Amino acid sequence: MDKNKLISIACDVCVNKSHENIWIQPPNVVCKKCGFAFINPRPKKKFLNDYYTNNIMSSGSVYCKTEELSRQGKFDTMKINYIFAITKLTGGTVLEIGCRTGNLLRKFNKNKWERYGIEPSKKSFRNIKGNSLHLVNNTLEKARFDYNFFDLVIAASVLEHTFSPKEFVRKIHQYLKKTGFVYILVPNIYDPLFHRSDFDIDEHLSHFSKKSLKNLLEINGFRIINLHESRTDKFIELIAIKSMPIKVNFNKIEYLKSKKFAKKETERVKKEEDRIRLLINTTLEKWQKQNKRIGVYGAGLHSLYLEELTDLSKKGVYYFDSDPVKQKILFLNKKVFPPSKINTLGLSKFIISSESYQEEIYKTIKKYATNSEILKLY
Numbered sequence: 001m002d003k004n005k006l007i008s009i010a011c012d013v014c015v016n017k018s019h020e021n022i023w024i025q026p027p028n029v030v031c032k033k034c035g036f037a038f039i040n041p042r043p044k045k046k047f048l049n050d051y052y053t054n055n056i057m058s059s060g061s062v063y064c065k066t067e068e069l070s071r072q073g074k075f076d077t078m079k080i081n082y083i084f085a086i087t088k089l090t091g092g093t094v095l096e097i098g099c100r101t102g103n104l105l106r107k108f109n110k111n112k113w114e115r116y117g118i119e120p121s122k123k124s125f126r127n128i129k130g131n132s133l134h135l136v137n138n139t140l141e142k143a144r145f146d147y148n149f150f151d152l153v154i155a156a157s158v159l160e161h162t163f164s165p166k167e168f169v170r171k172i173h174q175y176l177k178k179t180g181f182v183y184i185l186v187p188n189i190y191d192p193l194f195h196r197s198d199f200d201i202d203e204h205l206s207h208f209s210k211k212s213l214k215n216l217l218e219i220n221g222f223r224i225i226n227l228h229e230s231r232t233d234k235f236i237e238l239i240a241i242k243s244m245p246i247k248v249n250f251n252k253i254e255y256l257k258s259k260k261f262a263k264k265e266t267e268r269v270k271k272e273e274d275r276i277r278l279l280i281n282t283t284l285e286k287w288q289k290q291n292k293r294i295g296v297y298g299a300g301l302h303s304l305y306l307e308e309l310t311d312l313s314k315k316g317v318y319y320f321d322s323d324p325v326k327q328k329i330l331f332l333n334k335k336v337f338p339p340s341k342i343n344t345l346g347l348s349k350f351i352i353s354s355e356s357y358q359e360e361i362y363k364t365i366k367k368y369a370t371n372s373e374i375l376k377l378y
C-alpha cells in the first residue's frame with residue numbers, strides 16, 4: 001500500500017504514544033504501557049470505508065454457505081446459544097454490525113425481536129435474505145439510530161477490522177439501552193486462527209487478548225458479564241452490559257507477553273511458509289510430469305497469499321470458486337470457473353487454497369469429480 005496514504009495513531013486502548021515494532025509487513029506495534037498490539041501506521045478511515053463497501057475481495061464480501069451444518073451455520077448457532085445463555089434475553093431490539101448474510105439475525109425469533117443489521121459491503125448487502133429485517137448498507141459511523149434504543153448489539157469478527165475500536169464501542173454504548181448488552185467476538189492474539197499469523201493479515205488492524213479487550217470495554221463504559229476463550233474456534237467472546245467508565249491500572253506484563261509472542265510467531269510463520277511452498281512445488285511437479293490439468297479452488301485472499309509464496313498462477317493452473325460474482329471477474333489475469341465446469345475441463349488434480357473452508361471445498365470438488373486427487377494445505 002502507498003505509504004503516503006497511511007496514518008499513525010496512538011494506542012486506542014490507553015492513549016499512550018510510545019510503542020515498539022513487533023512485525024515488519026504489515027507494520028504491527030505493541031503499546032509499551034498496556035500491551036495492546038495493532039497495525040501502525042494504518043490505512044485512513046476513508047480508504048477502509050471504501051474498501052469494505054466496494055472491494056469484493058474484502059472479508060465482509062466473502063461468499064459462504066450458511067446451511068445449519070455448514071461451517072458458518074454451526075458458528076452462528078454457537079454464537080446465539082452463548083448470547084441467550086448469558087444475557088437471558090427473550091426479546092427486544094437487536095442490531096448486528098457487519099451482518100453479512102443475515103444468517104445470525106434470522107436466528108432471532110421475528111415475533112419477539114425487532115431485528116436490525118448494518119452491512120457495509122454492497123455485494124453482501126444485495127444478497128441478504130429476510131424481508132422482516134431492517135437493513136442499512138453503510139458503516140456504523142454513518143448509520144443513524146436513536147440513542148438508548150437497542151437491548152443487544154452484536155459485533156462478531158468486526159472490531160479487529162475497525163479504524164478505531166474505541167470509537168466503535170463508544171458508538172455502541174450510545175445506541176444501547178441503559179441495561180443493554182453488547183456481544184463481541186474477535187480473534188485471539190495468542191491463538192492465531194490461521195497457519196499464517198494474525199499479524200500478517202492486513203485487514204486485522206487490532207489484535208486482542210482477553211486482557212486488552214476487557215480494558216477497552218471497561219475504559220469506555222461497559223461492565224464485563226462474561227469473557228470466554230474458545231480454544232476450538234480460536235476466538236475470544238465477550239458479553240458486557242452498559243455501565244459507567246472505570247479507571248484501569250496497566251502493567252508491563254501484557255507488553256512483555258505480546259512482544260515475546262510476536263518473536264515466536266515470526267519463527268513459526270517462516271516454517272509454515274517453507275512447508276507450504278515445498279508441498280505445493282513438489283506436488284505440482286509430480287502432477288505436471290503426469291501431464292495433468294491442475295485446478296486451484298478459491299479466487300480470494302488465500303490464493304493471493306499462495307501466489308506470494310509460489311507464483312502459482314504462472315504455472316498453468318485453472319482457478320475455481322463457488323461465488324457467482326468471482327466467476328465474472330479475472331483473478332490474477334485468469335478466468336474463474338464454477339465447480340460445475342470441472343468435468344468439461346477434464347480436471348482431476350486440485351489444490352484447495354482456503355484454510356477455514358478446506359473441508360467444505362473438499363466435499364464440493366468430490367461431488368463434481370469423484371476420482372480427483374486433492375491437495376489440502378492445512
Ligand SMILES: [Zn+2]
Nearest residue numbers: 011014031034
Ligand atoms: Zn496502550
